[in-house]
Amino acid sequence: MRYFWLSFKAVFIKDIVTELRARQVLPTMIVLGVLIVWILRMASETASAGAVIIGPVSLWIAILFSGLLAQERSFATEQQQDCICGLLLAPVDEGTIYLSKLLVNVVMLCIFEVIIVPIVVVAFHLDITAHRPALIGVLLLGNIGLSSVGTLFSAIVELTRTRGALLSILVLVILMPMMIPVTFALLAIFNGIDDELAGTGALAFVGSFKAAVGYMVAFDAIFVVVCWLLFPFVVKE
């Protein structure tokens, strides 16, 4: 167990230090996120839907696409000068490499959200004072789900011709069922869920905020375990 923590910490610190020194990913994520929010803010001026709907949705879209940008770099940097070979030759379990990379991506997304959430709140005049813990919890669960699949597939796309373009479709298609509870939870936090929401829509089936969080926890647990188990098959030669 001690060895696991040591190797986990070593890979995690390596990636964080690399990012802090190179500052390649975070600035790109923030600029993309701000652009997405800005575009949707402009579009929402003419839309009949209120800010309480477009605001949370634009926040989730910004997180999704900026997150993909971060995850794409996860293994792209390891490909330079065959760093991945060094990493795999080191006496570190492949599963540990996956878990540390996953944590790096979650941390990156958290830092990104610390910047983007206030921007969304200001742009859409949203009120989060009463729901801060719920928002933090939902965003954290969303980050884990997004990063679990993204980290595994960022290793896969390095072996393809199209690379980054493929990562977005691979991750988004797998995460589609998770989009429904995440969207529901974010809308519920900002009071964007209509009281009369019922019937046969996808959001209506989630039902309540509690149920949405339950779905997210279940998806996160399944995705993390399955991706962790399958990661060694992706990287082994």
Place this chain on the structure above:
Amino acid sequence: MRRILLLAAFVLTLSSMWIALTLGTVEGPPANPESPVRNIIYIHVPSSIFALFCFVALLTGSVGYLITSKPGWDILAAASAEVGAIFAIISNLTGSIFSRAEWNIWWTPSPRLIFTAILLLLYIVYLILRSSLEGSARRKARICAVFGIVAFIDVPMVIISARFIPDIHRPGFSFTSSWQRAAFFLSMAAMILLGSLMISLKAEILRSKARLEEQTFS
């Protein structure tokens, strides 16, 4: 002998499809008898079920390959994905036509329609991944197997959405006559036969392709 068996299976498939559709036209569907496209149900439901069955075959092939590393499993997964994509397209298209005729909408974001669309997208993305991978055949097969297994996580949601979640679809349909039931199950059997035939033909093509590539590079 193999050719005769293939021909027999092909004839059996066509004849059972023809009987099922004729019987369906005569007996009418178990759904709304006034619907103008009522008989589409004899194609739509079996193709939806077979599209799901193909994903089970894809998962079996993927798990089998990761355990044994035998190319036969990978070929099964690839063939199932291609055939599954065709059946998922049929299912989505016929569902859309039925929806337009029955409810006056082409598509609505109801759980079952969303998850059926996701099923089609999963097949398409699997095939895109397969065609864009580089490296050795073994590595390609391993990566595709990994994607096949992760993608299968979404499949229970398709089944749950179809069975347990309130939807634009009716909760279930009942047969008014035993002939209707016979027509439905015959069309189901015909679709399974057709799909299995397509999987075996595609698998044969992939096997020949692999042999050819082996001979070219050796």
